[in-house]
Amino acid sequence: MPTDLDCLFQARSAAVVGATPNPDKLGHAILANILAGGFTGRVYPVNPKEDRILGLPAYPTVSSIPGDLDLVVVVVPAALVAGILREAAGKGARAGIVISGGFRESGRLDLEDELKAVVRQTGLRIVGPNCQGINYRPNHLCASWPLVTANGPMAVISQSGTVAATLAGWAVDEGFGITATVSLGNQVDVCETDLVEYFAGDPATRTIALYLEGARDGRRFVRAVRQTLPHKPIVVLKSGVTAGGQRAAASHTRSLAGRDEVFDGVCRQVGLIRAPNLEALYDYAKGSAALAHGVGPRVAVITSSGGSGILAVDEAERCGLSVPVFSPQVTAALREAHLPPNAILANPLDLTVCLAQDFERAVDVLVGCEAADYYLLIFGDPIPGATGMVQRLRERIGSRAAVSYLGGGEVEKEERLRLHAAGIPVFPTPERAIGGIRAAYLAGRGNKL
16 A cells, blocks of 8 residues: 655656766765666756766756656755755655755754745655665665665664664675665654654565654654554664763754653663664664564573683673573483584583584474574584575574674685575674574563563
8 A cells, every 4th residue: 555655765756956977976976876776767867067967868957857757866055955846846746855965954944944845835755854865675766875785674764874874784794685774864854753654564674773863753753663563673773862962963963862761761661672882773673673573581502612602691691581501301312412522511502613513403402392492503613504504494493593603714704695695694793693682582572571
């Protein structure tokens, strides 16, 4: 069923106002990324000084574009933006992305008020101004930068363009991918709550990663979160938790950060999973997207590195998960599983020098004994064949296995990409893997341990 923001994310034609053949200009990067991102709709560069840009006919004005228009992307000086948006609305456009800065964040409230008037008078849905645009992979629409084309399960909503780009970049580097990134900027119209509501119903999105400096309408935001969480998790990183951070947020996009203890209470009450930093935001989103939700608090750690196993246990107990002591029956079954002779048959289960099949045999025993809810496999050395082994395990236990791969050299790099391509979450440290498991557990428990 079409929604209010389909005009933005499902656009079939887009004009880039401020497009230029100069590769040093942002208008060139936006146009180039729309084309390189695989967008199959019609694309219209708008620049009165050019006849062709990147192989496409250029038009002097929006009004001169042939046919109707769905989306306009604006990269021109702030004083010109309102007029261009009105012109685009007259061509049938229903959505706009204003990359341009120089509005409220620069003290020009008058120019921002003009954009609000455009919204009221035309019904145009506007992202920005002062933003880094959007990237929506189901429509192959990258009206942003950098270019990201890797598809994945995570939608990123951010009041910082750099934060959105960073999360997308990490996802691309790991072969994990994204559904979308949206940089909100000053939010004259489209806000964080609009986007939570949209991605709640987006079938390609399995988890929402949210960077907030402040919510525009707190009550509406809480209502949207409550309606979304039964269907998919939301992981949030909120800045402005200190007095200095609140001042910085106010000068960035003029967001009102609010009292952190109030926001923390809301998170606990409604079930938002709160991340303490940017790295954790990514890890929690990855874990909640790729692992089964709310299975149980018990974690079995199977490792080729004793030290890494200890780190995992420390982190699990620190964050409220359980690393249960194996019963004598479980230990006896492990002893019969033909594991390496120097293996330490405890939890963590230290296999020492081992092969992929040793992990598989160990997990088979633990699953048969129902010894844990989630399984953390720590590959502390090169483990060839790791991907195939974990895939076989998933056929038996579902999405209850996470991997931490470290110290594995070139084999690790290759296997990490294969694992992510198979939908298996991989983390660079045991502690970060435990964070991902915890997020998946909380996602099925309403954020209650």
